[in-house]
Amino acid sequence: MARLSMSGSRHELPATLVDVTARRLRDAIMSGELAPGEKIVEERLCDELGTSRAPLREALRALAQQGLVEHLPRRGSRVVEWTAGDVVELFEVRAVLERHAVESAFPVEDLVAALTPVREALEQMRRAAGELDRDDAHRAFHAAIVALAGNRQLDIAMEPILLKLQVPMAKNLREEARRHEGDGIERHQLLLDALESNDAATVVEALRRHGHLDYLDLPRT
């Protein structure tokens, strides 16, 4: 054991095994290492992670509640599989929440300060080393937009949506990158440009186009 690599967040609370495990599982799901639909056998994962089943099961409960994993009593867990319909539904909910956020946020008082987290997220998308980092930054980008509304409960409601979208969107972004359209970074730069206008209607229109493009070409699984 003792092979836990602490992630470099500040305020380093002594991470519990449950948290570390939950994060690792999430990463494994995001990266596809744990494929959609794949059965999760607890003992096998324990061997890989070097933990016992107690913390793993607690982590699985949390992920199940987030909707990344589904759990059936006495017949185990599996990674949730997203249909094209699910993804469309998720985008719809994301659009509703994002739209409300910007309508209630704009115009903002100190635009430069307010947009800093958004800009930083976009920077991180650019600088991202691997796909996982880029996808996390992408999620942070959209979370930062919603956070502009200053409604904490809205942020919390948005979180599982973005998490669930991350898996199917990763595939989409990969293909976009392959078509030399650049990881969707230009599209997000456009969004940031719209935010700089400090005008709700402008941002809403930009969001409409953005979301539209974001899932237009999703594979119809």
Added chain:
Amino acid sequence: MARLSMSGSRHELPATLVDVTARRLRDAIMSGELAPGEKIVEERLCDELGTSRAPLREALRALAQQGLVEHLPRRGSRVVEWTAGDVVELFEVRAVLERHAVESAFPVEDLVAALTPVREALEQMRRAAGELDRDDAHRAFHAAIVALAGNRQLDIAMEPILLKLQVPMAKNLREEARRHEGDGIERHQLLLDALESNDAATVVEALRRHGHLDYLDLPRT
């Protein structure tokens, strides 16, 4: 042990202790038996519930993810305490999601069939034996409205909102009942009437008034 009272839902899957425990905890929180802000000591609860700590901890993880309980590493769990600001934020998110739901649902094809779950929930509110049943029915009522949109992911996003609102709203409904305004049932009947119109604008307006009244008199804790 062996004092588990299975709740009478159909399709009686052999409930696991984790599920039973999670439900009991939720009920205890909703009823105020576990007060907001109260520290949760695992072993004490285990004695009361007649379980060991493993299933209790898994249940707590789930509730923590739902936002009913908060968990700090190595210093335990406590029941989440809601400020007036939190509640206002929650109502705002509920309003956004509900509004989108009805706008995307109405007009519906077979109105009578579509509204059956809503009607049934209102009936259950009327017939409710205790406060807990009434509050559960109230939650089902709003869930049924959102379900009209036929967007499963929207339903899922709405669920934690309604759960979190249940605690502070219970207090509100109690006080309303005490003022002889009748558990808010008339207000929900008005909403149902609006739904019967099968017109989105009418419903949205009714929702606006409903939500407004729902949290207008919340105590400013």
Added chain:
DNA sequence: TTCCGTAGGATTGTCGACAATCTTCACATC
């Protein structure tokens, strides 16, 4: 062959125990 029942292994659910950490409180020090 196809269907069904039945071992046997595989997997999940639950428990009790131990180690690590936190909290409390008495006591000493300034």
Added chain:
DNA sequence: GATGTGAAGATTGTCGACAATCCTACGGAA
């Protein structure tokens, strides 16, 4: 009196083991 220190108790985190259930594959009967 305020503040710091340390030991004892309380509480959480993790583990391994056992029981209950599920799944699979084999073998027999129609």
